[in-house]
Amino acid sequence: MLTKEQIEERKEAIKATVTVPDILSRYGVRIKRGRCKAICHDGKNYTAKVSDELYYCFKCNRSMDIFDIEMHFNNCDFWTAFELLGGTEKPSFSATRKAKSAQKERQERINKQKKINLELRQIRMYIDAYRNIIADEEPLSDLWCYCQNKLQYQLYLLDYYIGKR
Template sequence: MTKEEIKRTIPMREVLSRYGITVNSRGFCRCPFHEEKTSSMKVWNDHVYCFGQCHERLDQIDFVQRMENCDFKEAFAILGGTTGELTEEQKRSIAQARRRAKLEQEKEELKKHKHSNLACLISACRKIILEEEPYSDYWCFAQNKLVYAIGRWEDEVMKK
């Protein structure tokens, strides 16, 4: 596993649980690097931040380095990182993950583009409705398009 794969696949809570650190329902725990009575370390999926004495942001590898008092290579290995040559299966897996990520990014861009187009259509229809004579051909066309655009907006944007 690479550093990015470790950060993406091993949640910070899992790393903390390896050291017997429990996280409360609000996502806080006691910082193991200094004495304290209250929980001052906020836990996110990919890092922690100590609001107490440390004032430090640590990702999974940084956290293991501090806990084990070791260098990057050792912490990387503890978390399952590999520096050797990748097998063909690992290379295929990485390539598939990259393709999936690229496809997801393209889907998100297309979704944003659709939302932008719908917003422009709604805005244009509203402007025409305000400026045209009621029940004129343009006004009726804009009314119909506005109903269509709002329906699509509800289907596309509001459903999440």
């Protein structure tokens, strides 16, 4: 076991060799002119400032060092992050495994979200199309009825997918 002092020492040693931009790019986060998209709140804008030492989000006032970032992406505790960053001689099997499964989960979540967003976009397109036809058609004509039916179904789907989001 490492003592508190040894851990602090190693933390400093790791920080001396690994920078915040290093860690961020490991996880595919792009840095533009010292800024990146906010990973803390999954933001789309470049609201976070990045220096070698720290990541800082202007929107949530959250600052993170390399260990916090490692914890964030692997959804793990400090010790696991410490191991992953080489705090102990070699990452233990369980640290690697935990990190891998957390990354997989994260990817699956993102994929699922993408799929739902795609479905939603398609449903909204159908809804617009049916509404346009309904507006143009003679009420109670065959096509009008057909589109009313289809529209109800798409509205139902919209509700369903929004609920899932």
